[in-house]
Amino acid sequence: MPFAAIIIKICRAYTHSQEDFEDYYQEVCLQIWRSKDNFREQCNWSTWVYRISLNVCLTLLKKKKNNGKTYFTSDVLPDVLTIENRAFEDEHLNQLYVAIRLLSEVDRALILLYLEEKSYQEMADILDTNANNIAVRVSRIKERLKKILHGKIN
């Protein structure tokens, strides 16, 4: 599957368990496959994949919230990472993901796109928003992530 890495990165940020991750991953793949004929070359493939992946994840999350399945979040990282939070080999990356999951849904999308080195305009296109306030928002999210991660990564 081309762009699998993009999908994995996004789905991991929106799920708390391996089971959910696999469901979200499959749903995103399915949605991409279903809408591949509608792809217009106004944007590149990766932008399109980001957009679909984020849309699907946000929709599934909303459905889950409506079903009453929500996760308790706080601004404190757990002392010990559970097996489910050890999705990647890199421990620092696992910690970063746990911190990202503490952010709001939209902030998660913004920081993921920022870390993927998307330009503010591309981020605005993907999230269908205005590019003007993205820089300020990203810097606030980074500050918050640093605070969450502070003391955990040396």
Add this chain to the structure above:
Amino acid sequence: MEKSIEAIWKEGFLNEKSLGAPKINDLYNQKSKHLVDKVQRMFRINLLIIIISAFFFPIVYYFLDALWEGLAASVLLLLTAWYNKRQMNSVKTLDQGTTSLDYLRSLDRWLKDVLLRSEKILRFSYPLYFLIAMSTIWSAWNKEGLTMKIHQKLPNLLFVGNTPLFALIIGGVTTLLVFYFSDKICQWEVRLMYGRVFDKLEATIAEMEKLKQEV
């Protein structure tokens, strides 16, 4: 020294190919299960409605002073419920195949088969329901002295028992029409109740077949 989040990200994803992506062979398993559960749930709800109606009808008909008609409708409904329950049990014997596509195909075949058999049975039960309804209406009118009034107003009218011949002819022709169009009524009723889920089943099978060809 603390690592920046950008560095953590970059270093963590140095080798993107090693990322463990779930296999997508199972892409539709979850969907198929959901769909099959939905079909079975709808069948169960339908069965429950039939059983409740079977107990409800005699009570309502009792107050309409047509207990026998109510009991006849109730027996007919209970027989329908019994038949539907048998059909529901037979879904367990479906060939689950090796893939969810096989299972969905056999579910689709099973549904078509069940509907075909139901159409044959409903060919007789729809006219019976109609006759019960007509009999109820006629007995209610009778109790209000309608037959007497017709007798007085139209003394030359032919009667069979207590019923005017023209009413019997109209009732008979309508019953024959209900019998003739029962398959259409059945299809319309099924479409109304299960249309969306059946469409979804067909669309899922078509998608899975297409996916199978392309992957």
